[in-house]
Amino acid sequence: MRLNEEGWDEEEGVAVVSATPAPVALSPPLAASSGLQRLVVGYALTKKKVKSFLQPKLLALARKKGISFVPVDETCPLSEQGPFDIILHKGTNKEWQQVLEGYREEHPEVTVVDPPSAIQHLHNRQSMLQEVADLNLSNSYGEVCAPRQLVIMKDPSSIPAAVAKAGLTLPLVAKPLVVDGTSKSHQLSLAYVDTSLSMLDPPLVLQEFVNHGGILFKVYIVGETIWVVRRFSLPDVNDYDMENNEGIFWFPRVSCATNSAEDADIDPCISELPPRPLLENLGKELRRRLGLRLFNLDMIREHGRKDRYYVIDINYFPGYGKMPGYELVFTDFLLGLVQSKYKRRLSGS
Numbered sequence: 001m002r003l004n005e006e007g008w009d010e011e012e013g014v015a016v017v018s019a020t021p022a023p024v025a026l027s028p029p030l031a032a033s034s035g036l037q038r039l040v041v042g043y044a045l046t047k048k049k050v051k052s053f054l055q056p057k058l059l060a061l062a063r064k065k066g067i068s069f070v071p072v073d074e075t076c077p078l079s080e081q082g083p084f085d086i087i088l089h090k091g092t093n094k095e096w097q098q099v100l101e102g103y104r105e106e107h108p109e110v111t112v113v114d115p116p117s118a119i120q121h122l123h124n125r126q127s128m129l130q131e132v133a134d135l136n137l138s139n140s141y142g143e144v145c146a147p148r149q150l151v152i153m154k155d156p157s158s159i160p161a162a163v164a165k166a167g168l169t170l171p172l173v174a175k176p177l178v179v180d181g182t183s184k185s186h187q188l189s190l191a192y193v194d195t196s197l198s199m200l201d202p203p204l205v206l207q208e209f210v211n212h213g214g215i216l217f218k219v220y221i222v223g224e225t226i227w228v229v230r231r232f233s234l235p236d237v238n239d240y241d242m243e244n245n246e247g248i249f250w251f252p253r254v255s256c257a258t259n260s261a262e263d264a265d266i267d268p269c270i271s272e273l274p275p276r277p278l279l280e281n282l283g284k285e286l287r288r289r290l291g292l293r294l295f296n297l298d299m300i301r302e303h304g305r306k307d308r309y310y311v312i313d314i315n316y317f318p319g320y321g322k323m324p325g326y327e328l329v330f331t332d333f334l335l336g337l338v339q340s341k342y343k344r345r346l347s348g349s
């Protein structure tokens with residue numbers, strides 16, 4: 001891929017950072033006598049995810065590289081299926097966790113991407129941003145924070161006092177505490193005045209709204225590779241809005257894939273992508289702290305503050321299928337997993 005001097009490939013409106021070169025050699029344990037590499041990837045994903053992720057272009061490139069995708073039957077013992085080299089999944093329930101743990105003990109040669117407990121960490125909007133807050137990332141390229149937020153477990157009538165006590169500034173975004181894949185867990189609302197707060201429905205997270213010029217950066221991570229795209233987001237809130245909006249304002253999924261802002265004519269100080277070194281640093285640290293390899297971040301830049309960024313959401317195994325060229329990045333990622341496992345085995349670590 002062609003990078004410009006800032007390291008961004010702006011073709012197709014997508015920025016790409018690749019920290020690892022694509023694996024070139026066949027990994028010896030998998031190289032079949034025919035010379036063609038065989039890598040079997042089992043997947044336990046929802047129908048929706050299978051449709052958006054396992055597109056013909058991914059399957060075709062994978063086939064060329066000797067990778068095959070096989071569905072996992074969650075109703076049958078894993079050991080009776082496969083054999084697999086890698087398992088991709090998004091499950092977190094206790095039963096599945098036990099199944100995977102047992103399987104990993106029995107089959108240390110299989111790479112399970114990623115640990116259910118680490119995925120679970122992203123199912124709660126409080127714990128998901130904790131690592132960002134703890135990271136306290138600040139360098140010459142900018143500063144990355146999580147918005148100030150408060151968890152409300154019950155009793156809506158106590159919310160105005162709790163917000164005042166915590167010193168949160170309105171407007172606030174109300175987000176269901178748990179993200180469980182249901183559309184209800186994505187029903188978000190905006191409250192401009194404290195009197196409306198008692199109309200909310202806990203358990204939820206109340207997060208300070210940050211003006212960001214209506215553009216959001218979706219930062220996709222696949223192992224050590226990072227892509228960024230621009231999407232439309234909520235517009236800034238001004239004094240007039242604050243004085244003229246009572247009640248709770250529900251808003252739809254503003255930053256979904258159909259709301260791409262890649263081709264829009266936007267003030268460059270709003271649309272400029274976050275600096276690559278900042279994202280590399282953030283991606284590397286979050287990968288390590290979260291113990292995850294497949295996730296994305298919703299990131300905004302405070303309007304009027306060139307170098308202050310907020311991470312507002314983290315999603316496990318997001319919609320990679322909408323990223324141009326994902327099939328190349330993903331197949332390289334899968335091959336790289338086996339390469340590094342082989343190297344670790346050789347070095348005995």
Ligand SMILES: O=P(O)(O)O[C@H]1[C@H](O)[C@@H](OP(=O)(O)O)[C@H](OP(=O)(O)O)[C@@H](OP(=O)(O)O)[C@H]1O
Pocket residue numbers: 048049052181253255256257258298313315316317318319320321322
């Ligand atoms: O929480 P937000 O920030 O909205 O993130 C969502 C989730 O990751 C969705 O996956 P899931 O439904 O598995 O949670 C994904 O849909 P797909 O899996 O259909 O791709 C969306 O892809 P986009 O539609 O590209 O935004 C992505 O934006």
Ligand SMILES: Nc1ncnc2c1ncn2[C@@H]1O[C@H](COP(=O)(O)OP(=O)(O)O)[C@@H](O)[C@H]1O
Pocket residue numbers: 147173175179185186187188207208209210211212216232233234254255298300312313
């Ligand atoms: N703190 C915030 N400040 C400004 N806009 C926000 C904030 N939190 C969320 N948003 C807007 O709401 C959208 C949805 O919020 P998000 O936390 O990403 O939930 P979801 O998991 O449903 O995607 C974001 O894409 C962004 O447009």
Ligand SMILES: [Mg+2]
Pocket residue numbers: 298313
């Ligand atoms: Mg989001």
Ligand SMILES: [Mg+2]
Pocket residue numbers: 179313314315
């Ligand atoms: Mg989300």
